[in-house]
Amino acid sequence: MAPTIELDGLDVQLGGRTILRTLTGVLNSRAIGLLGPNGAGKSTLINTLLGFHRPSKGSVRILGLDSHRDGKALRALVGYMPETDAFIAKMSGVRFVRYMAELSGLPPDQAMERAHEAFVYVGLGEARYRMVGTYSLGMKQLAKLAQAIVHGPKLLILDEPTNGLDPPARKRLLELVCEIREASDICLLLSSHLLRDVEETCDQVLILRDGRVASICDLAEERRGNRKFLEMETCGAEPAFAAALQSLGCECGLFGNGRMKVVLPDAVEIRDVYKVAAERGVQIRRMNHRRDSLQDIFLNAMEQSGGTSGRI
Amino acid sequence: MAVYKRRYNPYHGPLTPEQSRFLVLTRYALAELFRSRVFVLLLVLALVPTLFFAVYIFLVNNSAIQLVVQLRAAGGFAVESKFFFVLMVIQTQLSFLLSCWVCPTLVAGDLVNGALPLFLSRPFSRPEYVLGKCAAIALLLSAVTWVPGLLLFSLQAGLAKDGWIWTHLWMVVPIVFCSAVWILMLSLISLAVSAWVRLRIVATGVIFCAFLVPAGLGAIFNTIMNTYWGNLLNFSQLFSLILIKGFRLESELGGPVGLEQVPLFAAWIMMILVCVISLYILNARLRACEVVRG
Numbered sequence: 001m002a003p004t005i006e007l008d009g010l011d012v013q014l015g016g017r018t019i020l021r022t023l024t025g026v027l028n029s030r031a032i033g034l035l036g037p038n039g040a041g042k043s044t045l046i047n048t049l050l051g052f053h054r055p056s057k058g059s060v061r062i063l064g065l066d067s068h069r070d071g072k073a074l075r076a077l078v079g080y081m082p083e084t085d086a087f088i089a090k091m092s093g094v095r096f097v098r099y100m101a102e103l104s105g106l107p108p109d110q111a112m113e114r115a116h117e118a119f120v121y122v123g124l125g126e127a128r129y130r131m132v133g134t135y136s137l138g139m140k141q142l143a144k145l146a147q148a149i150v151h152g153p154k155l156l157i158l159d160e161p162t163n164g165l166d167p168p169a170r171k172r173l174l175e176l177v178c179e180i181r182e183a184s185d186i187c188l189l190l191s192s193h194l195l196r197d198v199e200e201t202c203d204q205v206l207i208l209r210d211g212r213v214a215s216i217c218d219l220a221e222e223r224r225g226n227r228k229f230l231e232m233e234t235c236g237a238e239p240a241f242a243a244a245l246q247s248l249g250c251e252c253g254l255f256g257n258g259r260m261k262v263v264l265p266d267a268v269e270i271r272d273v274y275k276v277a278a279e280r281g282v283q284i285r286r287m288n289h290r291r292d293s294l295q296d297i298f299l300n301a302m303e304q305s306g307g308t309s310g311r312i
Numbered sequence: 313m314a315v316y317k318r319r320y321n322p323y324h325g326p327l328t329p330e331q332s333r334f335l336v337l338t339r340y341a342l343a344e345l346f347r348s349r350v351f352v353l354l355l356v357l358a359l360v361p362t363l364f365f366a367v368y369i370f371l372v373n374n375s376a377i378q379l380v381v382q383l384r385a386a387g388g389f390a391v392e393s394k395f396f397f398v399l400m401v402i403q404t405q406l407s408f409l410l411s412c413w414v415c416p417t418l419v420a421g422d423l424v425n426g427a428l429p430l431f432l433s434r435p436f437s438r439p440e441y442v443l444g445k446c447a448a449i450a451l452l453l454s455a456v457t458w459v460p461g462l463l464l465f466s467l468q469a470g471l472a473k474d475g476w477i478w479t480h481l482w483m484v485v486p487i488v489f490c491s492a493v494w495i496l497m498l499s500l501i502s503l504a505v506s507a508w509v510r511l512r513i514v515a516t517g518v519i520f521c522a523f524l525v526p527a528g529l530g531a532i533f534n535t536i537m538n539t540y541w542g543n544l545l546n547f548s549q550l551f552s553l554i555l556i557k558g559f560r561l562e563s564e565l566g567g568p569v570g571l572e573q574v575p576l577f578a579a580w581i582m583m584i585l586v587c588v589i590s591l592y593i594l595n596a597r598l599r600a601c602e603v604v605r606g
Contacts, residue, residue, distance in 0.1 A: 080433035105327035152323030
């Protein structure tokens with residue numbers, strides 16, 4: 001199967017300035033997050049993926065199709081939810097989504113049916129006959145999502161989908177995004193300033209800085225790695241406890257006052273740690289998996305790519 | 313799937329042919345226009361002169377009524393090329409008024425709230441967007457230009473005797489061709505202005521200005537420089553020149569004041585130039601995302 005996104009030395013120049021510089025990398029996860037400080041080139045990359053900008057050098061392939069050469073065929077596979085306002089004010093919600101579905105090639109009756117489905121699905125069923133111009137910001141975001149999924153795309157591109165949403169609306173939208181991802185074989189590209197949004201929905205992250213790739217990180221792999229790294233606070237007989245854990249194959253570090261860090265081998269589960277503690281009469285007062293959060297990954301990427309971390 | 317089943321489903325059904333997909337835009341554009349009462353009123357008003365011309369044709373071809381009304385004695389003229397020339401001049405001016413209302417309505421709604429990226433992120437190109445909108449405008453303007461012209465021609469052909477149709481069949485060409493030229497130029501100018509200005513009301517004003525201000529400037533230029541080349545800025549007069557040639561009325565009408573001195577090829581070049589400039593503006597303004605230079 002072709003990678004979701006394949007960047008091959010991609011350069012994009014706009015208005016005489018180079019915005020994206022030699023982007024190279026393969027993103028093959030089904031849910032990709034796009035992160036970067038302001039001006040890093042996230043929106044330019046999305047616009048290039050959609051064929052709105054022509055690469056000045058290199059190329060980008062999405063689901064095996066060249067963004068420039070196979071623009072039309074590619075856009076038939078894509079659903080796009082832009083960051084900014086994008087609607088026709090004097091059109092009812094369902095008619096607007098139907099219009100977009102027909103432009104994607106659905107016959108009128110199918111488009112109508114899918115528009116109703118999409119509107120009900122995103123939770124705007126009651127408001128579907130109202131003019132889009134009268135919608136609140138949250139409703140407009142949902143209407144944009146409805147038009148992006150109405151034609152059943154293979155890749156859903158979401159540019160800052162939770163912008164301006166209150167916490168319940170944000171939670172609902174992210175749940176929808178996760179649901180869409182799970183319900184079919186659809187791929188997802190989510191650009192957001194909110195690291196938590198990306199963390200909750202994506203498996204792989206592309207971090208941009210100054211138009212360059214700062215990092216490509218596999219979140220799923222990180223999560224798996226984090227599960228085997230424990231931080232504990234214990235009380236009583238720590239050296240013996242540590243020795244017993246080492247005899248199981250764990251790596252232990254003692255930091256005084258009962259604090260210790262443990263790396264578990266694949267064969268050892270957390271319940272084995274509890275068992276050893278019970279045998280040695282050690283109290284485990286606190287136990288955490290190390291959470292190497294996306295924020296750490298992001299800040300690391302910013303530091304490694306040079307300079308101070310950018311504003312996000 | 314029933315709408316109450318709230319679950320995302322991919323679409324695996326049939327798709328419409330790509331070549332005809334721009335007509336979706338045309339269909340929606342026309343549907344939106346016909347919801348506007350102002351538009352319907354304008355369209356009806358634009359067809360009123362055709363009604364008068366139809367009545368005139370009926371009167372001219374009815375000998376009994378002619379005897380009573382004495383139409384020719386009252387200054388009426390025969391239904392010949394001049395009749396259709398006058399019809400076309402009136403209808404094209406009305407079509408101009410109609411386009412001033414229609415074009416900004418068609419384009420501004422898409423541009424003012426940023427809907428264009430949604431169109432262009434689908435398997436749909438910018439030329440197709442322009443084609444779809446132009447098709448909507450062309451259909452509407454056709455309904456007030458060459459379609460009534462041909463209907464009146466058919467009415468006259470049906471009522472007249474002595475093989476009138478065969479001796480006047482050539483007039484079908486200028487009726488259709490000149491209207492097509494006018495519609496093309498008007499559509500492109502109006503779309504370009506609407507795409508440039510974006511605000512509907514302002515765009516309507518600017519379209520008026522795009523026709524009237526250059527004409528006024530041309531007249532001033534003519535007066536000051538004692539020349540006739542300023543007429544090239546008067547698009548209505550340029551079109552009248554093409555109509556006069558088309559209806560073979562050079563000797564009869566002599567053209568509007570001063571216009572007889574402007575060569576036909578210059579009029580054509582000017583109209584083509586205006587269309588090219590309009591296309592350039594459309595290319596620059598109809599973009600999914602704007603690039604800030606510098």
